[in-house]
Amino acid sequence: MMQLYEDLWVSIPQELTEGAVTPPLMMHGFLLKHARGNILISRMENPIDHQAIEEAGGIFRHYLTHWHEAGPALPLLQQRFNAALYCHNKALGAVTHFAEPDDTFSQAEVHCGSFHVVPTPGHTPGSTSYLYASPNGKTYLFVGDTLTLYDGRWVTMLGEDSNEADLHQSLDFYRALRPDVLLLSTTSGDVPWQEVDLPRWLAILDEAENSPLDLRRGEVDA
Incomplete structure (x- = not known):
């Protein structure tokens, strides 16, 4: 892992092999x-x-942003660290192919007194973002695969179970948030974080909304 801030680290990038896009997508955990x-x-x-x-x-909790993040390491992490696994209830079926979540959610909640769980459907029905105001002064927004930086462009990500209307509503919700740092679960490069101010954040959302990365076809719409 590499340290980003005093209280935040990012994993070694790993190539996502399930798709057929060029450049390839890299997965990241935090x-x-x-x-x-x-x-x-x-x-x-x-x-x-x-x-x-x-x-x-160690870890005491593990949160998934959507079911695509379920993989063979889930039960290993649960057992090794006695960590509770959390996901949206609409991700439950796919996640249980690998591990049994300890709890699910279906609406906005605050966990551990300051960790905001915010469903943002669209990329998948159970896609969820997490918002955390760090004591070190920066507000982190973990967006999963709802939007990402792909080949130098900000895009939304569409898969087989995506809903474009829900995705646009989630992007509209993002506009009310004021993050300082975006954390991306999937990118086409090795840098899955971006510091933003309000004008930059709104510009990112405008660009992403007009630039879907359609994983069903393996290409970016013009």
């Missing part, structure tokens, strides 16, 4: 140091990262 214990967000399959988690004190 370790957040919270007052109640370390939290893992998104997918983290590399054993080297798992060892880094152990050296950082």
Whole structure:
């Protein structure tokens, strides 16, 4: 893992092999140091990262942003760190192919007193973002695959179970948020974070809304 901020780390990038897009997509996971214990967000399959988690004190919760992040490492992380697994209830069926979640959610909630769970459907029915105001002064927004930076462009991501109307509503909801740092679960490069101010954030949303990456066809719409 690589440290981004005093309380936030990112995993070693791993290529997503399920798609057929060029350039290829890279997966990223994030370790957040919270007052109640370390939290893992998104997918983290590399054993080297798992060892880094152990050296950082383990994790007590693991949150998925959507079902595409379910993989063979889920039960390993649960067992190794006695970590509770969380996902949206609409992701439950797919996630249970790998591991049994400890709890699910279906609406906006606040966990651990300061970790905001915010369903943002569209990329998948159970897509969820997480918002956290760090004591170090920056507000982190984990957007999963709802939007990403692909080949130098900000795009939304469409898959087989995407709903474009829901996706546009989620982007509209994003416009009311004021993040300082975006954390992306999938990108076409090795840099899955971006610091933003309000004008930059709104410009990103405008660009992404008009630039869908259609994974069903393996191409970006013009």
